[in-house]
Amino acid sequence: MKILIPLKQVPDSTVRVKVAPDGTSVVTEGITWSISPYDEYAIEMALERKDADPSTVVAVVTVGPERSRDALRQALAMGCDEASLVTAEGAAPLAVARALAKVVAEAKPDLVLCGKQASDDDQGFVGPALAELLGWPHVATITKVVPAEGAVELWREVEGGHEVWKAPLPALATVHKSEKEPRYPSLPGIMKAKKKDIPERPLDALGVDVAAPTWTVVSMEPPPARGGGKILRDGDAKQIAERLATALRDEAKVL
Amino acid sequence: MKTLVVAERKGTELRRVTLELAAKARELGDATLVEIVSERYSPLPFVSALAQRVESEKPDLVLLGATLNGRDLGARLAARLGRAYAADVTDLRAAGNALEISKPMYAGKVRAKLRLGLPAVVSVRPGAISLKEGAAAPEVTKIEADGSAEKLTFVKLAATATTAKRVSLSEARVVVSGGRGLKGPENWHLVEQLADALGGAVGASRAVTDAGWRPNEEQVGQTGKTVTPDLYVALGISGAIQHLAGMTSSKVIVAVNKDPDADIFKIADYGVVADVFEFVPAFTEAVKKVRAS
Numbered sequence: 001m002k003i004l005i006p007l008k009q010v011p012d013s014t015v016r017v018k019v020a021p022d023g024t025s026v027v028t029e030g031i032t033w034s035i036s037p038y039d040e041y042a043i044e045m046a047l048e049r050k051d052a053d054p055s056t057v058v059a060v061v062t063v064g065p066e067r068s069r070d071a072l073r074q075a076l077a078m079g080c081d082e083a084s085l086v087t088a089e090g091a092a093p094l095a096v097a098r099a100l101a102k103v104v105a106e107a108k109p110d111l112v113l114c115g116k117q118a119s120d121d122d123q124g125f126v127g128p129a130l131a132e133l134l135g136w137p138h139v140a141t142i143t144k145v146v147p148a149e150g151a152v153e154l155w156r157e158v159e160g161g162h163e164v165w166k167a168p169l170p171a172l173a174t175v176h177k178s179e180k181e182p183r184y185p186s187l188p189g190i191m192k193a194k195k196k197d198i199p200e201r202p203l204d205a206l207g208v209d210v211a212a213p214t215w216t217v218v219s220m221e222p223p224p225a226r227g228g229g230k231i232l233r234d235g236d237a238k239q240i241a242e243r244l245a246t247a248l249r250d251e252a253k254v255l
Numbered sequence: 256m257k258t259l260v261v262a263e264r265k266g267t268e269l270r271r272v273t274l275e276l277a278a279k280a281r282e283l284g285d286a287t288l289v290e291i292v293s294e295r296y297s298p299l300p301f302v303s304a305l306a307q308r309v310e311s312e313k314p315d316l317v318l319l320g321a322t323l324n325g326r327d328l329g330a331r332l333a334a335r336l337g338r339a340y341a342a343d344v345t346d347l348r349a350a351g352n353a354l355e356i357s358k359p360m361y362a363g364k365v366r367a368k369l370r371l372g373l374p375a376v377v378s379v380r381p382g383a384i385s386l387k388e389g390a391a392a393p394e395v396t397k398i399e400a401d402g403s404a405e406k407l408t409f410v411k412l413a414a415t416a417t418t419a420k421r422v423s424l425s426e427a428r429v430v431v432s433g434g435r436g437l438k439g440p441e442n443w444h445l446v447e448q449l450a451d452a453l454g455g456a457v458g459a460s461r462a463v464t465d466a467g468w469r470p471n472e473e474q475v476g477q478t479g480k481t482v483t484p485d486l487y488v489a490l491g492i493s494g495a496i497q498h499l500a501g502m503t504s505s506k507v508i509v510a511v512n513k514d515p516d517a518d519i520f521k522i523a524d525y526g527v528v529a530d531v532f533e534f535v536p537a538f539t540e541a542v543k544k545v546r547a548s
Binding site: 011013014016017019026037038041093094097117119120121122123124125127128129131132133136137138139140141143153155157158159160161162163164165166167168174176177181212213214215216217218219220221222223226227229230231232233237238240241242244245246247248249252254255 | 295297298299302323324326327330331333334335337338339340341342343355356358359360361362363364365366367368369370371372375405406407408409410411412413414423429453465471472477478485486496497503504506507508509515520521522523524525526527528529533534537538540541542544545546
């Protein structure tokens with residue numbers, strides 16, 4: 001089985017993202033970039049399939065700026081077999097999905113796994129949009145994939161349990177979580193990844209329509225600062241508990 | 256502005272977020288509500304039915320709740336119709352022949368104001384729009400999901416018993432979350448009893464779901480759920496930046512932690528430096544007493 005994972009490079013989740021002086025973008029100089037967390041889960045899920053069946057081929061692709069090459073290299077170091085880069089700056093989400101649809105048509109994977117959303121814009125658009133452009137079924141926010149005779153069983157977490165869906169191949173799923181935490185690259189993995197070629201081409205070379213509705217940023221600001229809260233100290237647990245409950249009712253008015 | 260609201264139901268009741276969307280749609284102008292009827296959600300039959308409706312009614316705006324299914328349906332619908340799309344929006348207003356929306360980005364570390372051309376599809380975060388109590392129940396038109404579009408087969412529902420009777424985490428007005436400070440799953444009755452006393456939902460930090468103490472669906476934070484309740488109570492949670500991303504927009508935050516230097520106290524409105532095992536039972540009793548009086 002061939003599994004393709006479109007990934008996105010985003011500011012690492014430990015970065016304290018700051019709004020740039022222009023007030024419409026975020027500071028990107030000197031920050032650490034990583035594979036978006038849900039894309040990492042998708043990679044881990046695919047690599048777990050490869051662990052179980054070594055004939056599985058796991059490929060990654062990204063549509064993004066040149067720096068995204070590092071994220072692809074990271075995915076190769078984790079154990080992915082192939083990586084390719086479509087360079088684009090600020091492409092509209094639907095244009096990204098069209099570019100990916102082109103890549104899928106060429107690479108012919110059996111299964112496409114997307115992170116359920118990228119942790120920068122938190123949109124969650126590209127996965128379902130890619131399935132739509134391909135005319136494929138998709139299952140959203142899965143936590144498990146089980147192969148089944150020309151099909152896959154996809155486990156989806158819902159309120160109170162898991163729905164299990166059977167999808168004929170080829171199919172697409174968006175990933176909420178893998179069974180294990182995403183693996184760290186091994187040293188041999190890193191060495192091997194360094195030698196691998198990552199072919200690159202510009203978005204224009206794919207011949208897809210890049211005109212698509214998008215938004216314009218009016219402003220960006222940090223969330224309103226919290227703080228100025230109070231610490232309740234005097235008295236024993238029972239007294240503090242009663243003062244807190246009373247404050248929540250009379251002062252904060254949430255009880 | 257002409258708005259089509261996609262209604263969602265939990266059991267027999269409309270979800271609270273549907274009422275919030277209806278209120279917002281009425282504020283924007285002409286509002287109609289449709290509910291797609293099916294035994295369970297599946298993207299293709301829902302998108303097919305909804306896209307037909309949108310093409311015949313031609314609303315300027317389609318509004319969905321940013322729920323598990325609403326976000327999925329909205330994304331695929333926007334792609335099918337080639338409409339502008341924004342997910343998990345916290346506010347929206349008309350601005351000429353466009354929409355101005357507010358949307359948290361970078362897992363809540365940035366609040367963006369964006370201009371979105373019409374026609375558009377937008378999903379709105381549950382709890383983000385304030386609801387006036389006693390507003391008239393909206394009229395909902397039911398449409399059938401388009402079963403002929405289905406390519407998937409439903410196999411089964413594997414139920415986990417734990418959360419059956421409590422309110423859903425994303426929509427709860429009160430959330431009580433436990434962290435590593437609870438020391439093990441066997442102590443979760445402390446979290447549950449407090450949640451029940453407050454009429455709220457139970458959440459957990461990532462450390463707890465990763466350790467398998469609690470199911471993933473209860474995780475609050477960057478790779479879990481984002482919640483915006485009126486009251487968030489963090490028990491034995493240190494306040495890693497990834498956890499804060501999921502709950503920092505709560506109206507009132509209460510933190511209980513043994514470590515006075517824990518980061519959670521920096522964003523808490525009320526902090527208690529105490530052992531959770533000693534404090535939580537006392538607090539649960541105090542809440543019951545205050546709510547009864």
